[in-house]
Amino acid sequence: MIWAPRWALRQASTRWTGTEAVASRRGFIAGLLATGLAPAATWADAGAPSWLSAAGLPDGGFVLCGIGPDLNLRFRIALPGRGHAAAAHPTRPEAVAFARRPGTFAVVIDCAAGRQTAHLAAPEGRHFYGHGAFSLDGRWLYTTENDYDAARGVIGVWDAAHGYARAGEFGSGGIGPHEIRRTPGRETLVVANGGIETHPASGRTKLNIPLMRPNLSYIEDGTVVDSAALPGSMHKGSIRHIAVSALGEVAFGLQWQGGEDGPALVGLHRRGTPPRLCTASEADLRAMQGYVGSVAFTAGQRDVAVTSPRGGLVQTYSVADARHTASTSIRDACGVAPCRGGLLVASGTGALQRIGQEAARADHAALMWDNHLVAV
Amino acid sequence: MRLAALCLALILPAAATAQSAAELVQNAVSQHIVPRYDALAAAGARLKAAAEDDCAADAQGLRAAWNDAFDAWISASHLRFGPAETGDRAFALAFWPDTRDITPRTLRGLISSADPVAGSAEDYADVSIAARGFYALELMLYDPDIQALGDAAYRCQLVQVMSADIANVTAAIASGWHDGYAETMMHADGGPYRGTDEALQELFKALTYGLEFTADTRLGRPLGTFDAPRPKRAEAWRSGRSLRNVVLSLEALRDLGVLLAAPDAQMADALGTTFDVALGDAEALDDPVFAGVADPVGRLRVESLQQSIGHVREIVRDDLGPALGVASGFNAMDGD
Numbered sequence: 001m002i003w004a005p006r007w008a009l010r011q012a013s014t015r016w017t018g019t020e021a022v023a024s025r026r027g028f029i030a031g032l033l034a035t036g037l038a039p040a041a042t043w044a045d046a047g048a049p050s051w052l053s054a055a056g057l058p059d060g061g062f063v064l065c066g067i068g069p070d071l072n073l074r075f076r077i078a079l080p081g082r083g084h085a086a087a088a089h090p091t092r093p094e095a096v097a098f099a100r101r102p103g104t105f106a107v108v109i110d111c112a113a114g115r116q117t118a119h120l121a122a123p124e125g126r127h128f129y130g131h132g133a134f135s136l137d138g139r140w141l142y143t144t145e146n147d148y149d150a151a152r153g154v155i156g157v158w159d160a161a162h163g164y165a166r167a168g169e170f171g172s173g174g175i176g177p178h179e180i181r182r183t184p185g186r187e188t189l190v191v192a193n194g195g196i197e198t199h200p201a202s203g204r205t206k207l208n209i210p211l212m213r214p215n216l217s218y219i220e221d222g223t224v225v226d227s228a229a230l231p232g233s234m235h236k237g238s239i240r241h242i243a244v245s246a247l248g249e250v251a252f253g254l255q256w257q258g259g260e261d262g263p264a265l266v267g268l269h270r271r272g273t274p275p276r277l278c279t280a281s282e283a284d285l286r287a288m289q290g291y292v293g294s295v296a297f298t299a300g301q302r303d304v305a306v307t308s309p310r311g312g313l314v315q316t317y318s319v320a321d322a323r324h325t326a327s328t329s330i331r332d333a334c335g336v337a338p339c340r341g342g343l344l345v346a347s348g349t350g351a352l353q354r355i356g357q358e359a360a361r362a363d364h365a366a367l368m369w370d371n372h373l374v375a376v
Numbered sequence: 377m378r379l380a381a382l383c384l385a386l387i388l389p390a391a392a393t394a395q396s397a398a399e400l401v402q403n404a405v406s407q408h409i410v411p412r413y414d415a416l417a418a419a420g421a422r423l424k425a426a427a428e429d430d431c432a433a434d435a436q437g438l439r440a441a442w443n444d445a446f447d448a449w450i451s452a453s454h455l456r457f458g459p460a461e462t463g464d465r466a467f468a469l470a471f472w473p474d475t476r477d478i479t480p481r482t483l484r485g486l487i488s489s490a491d492p493v494a495g496s497a498e499d500y501a502d503v504s505i506a507a508r509g510f511y512a513l514e515l516m517l518y519d520p521d522i523q524a525l526g527d528a529a530y531r532c533q534l535v536q537v538m539s540a541d542i543a544n545v546t547a548a549i550a551s552g553w554h555d556g557y558a559e560t561m562m563h564a565d566g567g568p569y570r571g572t573d574e575a576l577q578e579l580f581k582a583l584t585y586g587l588e589f590t591a592d593t594r595l596g597r598p599l600g601t602f603d604a605p606r607p608k609r610a611e612a613w614r615s616g617r618s619l620r621n622v623v624l625s626l627e628a629l630r631d632l633g634v635l636l637a638a639p640d641a642q643m644a645d646a647l648g649t650t651f652d653v654a655l656g657d658a659e660a661l662d663d664p665v666f667a668g669v670a671d672p673v674g675r676l677r678v679e680s681l682q683q684s685i686g687h688v689r690e691i692v693r694d695d696l697g698p699a700l701g702v703a704s705g706f707n708a709m710d711g712d
Contacts, residue, residue, distance in 0.1 A: 056706055084712065100710075100712065101712055130712060151475060151476065178712070197475060199475065201596050201597055201599065201600050201601070201609075202473065202592045202596045202597050203588060203591075203592030203596060204588075204592070204711065205588065205589060205592050205593045207473055207475050208475070210464045210467040210471070210505045211478075211505070211506075240712070258461070286570075293707055293710075293712075309705055309706075309707035309708040309710070310708045312705075312708075331705065332705025332706060332707050332708055333707075334707035334710075347705075347707070348705040348707045348708070349705065368706040369706075369707075370706065370707070370710075371707055371710060371712060
């Protein structure tokens with residue numbers, strides 16, 4: 001019996017009629033795989049990449065890449081437009097690459113076969129924000145979306161067992177949901193509602209800066225069960241990127257929209273307690289230029305790392321006392337993910353750099369790594 | 377022409393030293409920014425005086441003063457950093473687009489309850505930012521529904537307090553530039569700018585932001601989609617200013633763009649010519665509030681203007697940015 005959340009059962013019968021034929025064939029194959037009657041492919045069949053990242057090419061094309069622990073490419077698959085982040089299926093060698101905001105495509109890629117297996121189109125009146133996450137068992141894919149005429153953040157739900165058919169949606173708990181992550185080992189989703197209203201008719205123009213109210217929302221079973229916001233004086237700190245530790249602690253990075261430098265760019269939150277803002281010297285804070293592009297816990301989860309492509313910087317903060325511990329200069333650094341002994345940082349220059357105990361570097365000169373490194 | 381511009385971009389780092397980056401920043405501050413904010417403050421003071429003189433919504437003197445001050449704001453509206461950003465002053469002058477109709481809703485609330493907050497400009501500075509500035513005042517002066525609400529004496533008081541608030545805010549921005557920020561920007565060495573390159577980057581951002589806002593928001597919002605054009609989303613349509621605002625913003629952006637491209641005469645020339653094509657499209661449009669977006673021919677002409685601005689944006693991004701040394705990385709420019 002596959003666990004299905006209430007909203008999915010509620011909406012499934014009305015939503016799936018249009019794609020039934022396709023869905024049932026795919027569902028049959030997926031069902032075989034799930035029951036073990038066919039040899040199920042695993043991430044090892046895709047060359048066992050440790051990370052995924054989208055990238056831009058010098059000719060203007062875009063790809064999704066699998067990166068091995070040796071920092072070499074395991075696969076490289078073309079995307080129809082500029083990507084942003086990706087989501088790795090928890091068991092199958094399957095990844096979903098999301099279009100950059102305000103894109104409307106996401107593609108499901110069989111990373112073992114090196115081909116696209118499904119295409120997700122955002123429903124009418126919605127666009128993707130570039131992030132998504134799978135449920136614990138990999139059955140459901142959740143995507144952050146903009147219901148732009150209503151200026152409402154939405155989490156779209158897609159059924160991975162039925163060709164990624166749209167299965168439903170629910171409110172994200174705010175405006176401008178950006179990164180979404182699932183708490184390890186649980187079904188609780190954490191969403192960074194950046195608070196910024198945009199509408200595709202006015203491009204990427206920010207429409208509500210003086211009124212924005214970002215928050216961090218916790219969602220279970222389609223319902224916001226908890227929400228955390230920063231003090232009113234920090235309402236222009238757009239909570240955009242998050243990471244979740246094994247214990248469920250959330251690290252978040254801000255993109256500051258105010259004229260003056262904000263008092264902090266990084267914070268930590270545990271449900272039931274107020275957010276802790278991380279401190280850094282004025283110079284260290286300024287060097288980030290008010291902009292965090294990605295957030296990750298280090299492998300041992302003692303530190304949080306944040307990148308600023310604008311400042312060309314990676315900073316780490318200690319989780320225990322929420323203080324700045326180190327800065328590393330890397331030009332156009334953005335994607336960051338844990339790796340053995342420390343962190344892996346990807347840059348728009350093509351560089352992949354391990355920092356921490358085992359420093360290493362690989363330069364992929366023909367790739368501009370885009371925004372996020374996703375651990376598989 | 378494009379190829380020439382591109383070749384020049386490659387050799388410009390050498391040319392740029394002829395007119396140093398510091399000189400460019402000084403020129404922009406003294407010739408482009410400060411005169412605009414001075415003119416805005418003067419027009420704001422005249423608006424306040426005109427409202428005190430005659431607060432009737434259809435008073436010619438008041439409407440003329442409001443239009444003049446709005447002109448001055450549009451000509452400076454791409455310069456949203458520093459004193460204009462402090463305390464959300466730019467938003468206090470210009471809350472638009474108002475996607476949730478917060479401005480009319482807030483005004484209706486104030487008028488129907490004859491809210492005493494309209495008693496002084498100082499108190500009024502605490503109302504919702506959506507009920508302040510040029511767009512809120514436009515509703516007071518040009519919207520028949522608002523003019524039918526509540527009592528005339530209160531509406532008069534509201535017009536006067538909003539005008540006085542605009543005068544205060546525009547004066548504060550001008551003071552901010554004269555009392556330190558102009559110096560800070562021209563001699564960048566710490567403070568908000570660690571060096572001249574950061575000050576130059578700020579100016580470049582103002583140019584790209586202004587072009588983006590005019591193309592994507594001033595034109596993009598009324599265009600909507602082919603199936604759902606949105607003429608009533610045009611900027612300041614009630615007062616018939618939509619196209620006028622586009623023209624004024626393009627003229628101001630042309631001034632800044634050409635000034636920043638000045639070290640390379642050919643690039644400055646190419647940029648100016650491309651701006652002129654867009655301005656020519658705008659002047660030939662003959663559609664002051666973009667009502668034509670709802671029919672195929674009129675729509676095509678607004679789209680063509682948008683494309684002409686797109687050509688300006690290409691030169692700014694591909695040629696001017698690299699020449700100024702402010703073009704940054706794949707991720708740094710992303711904004712996500």
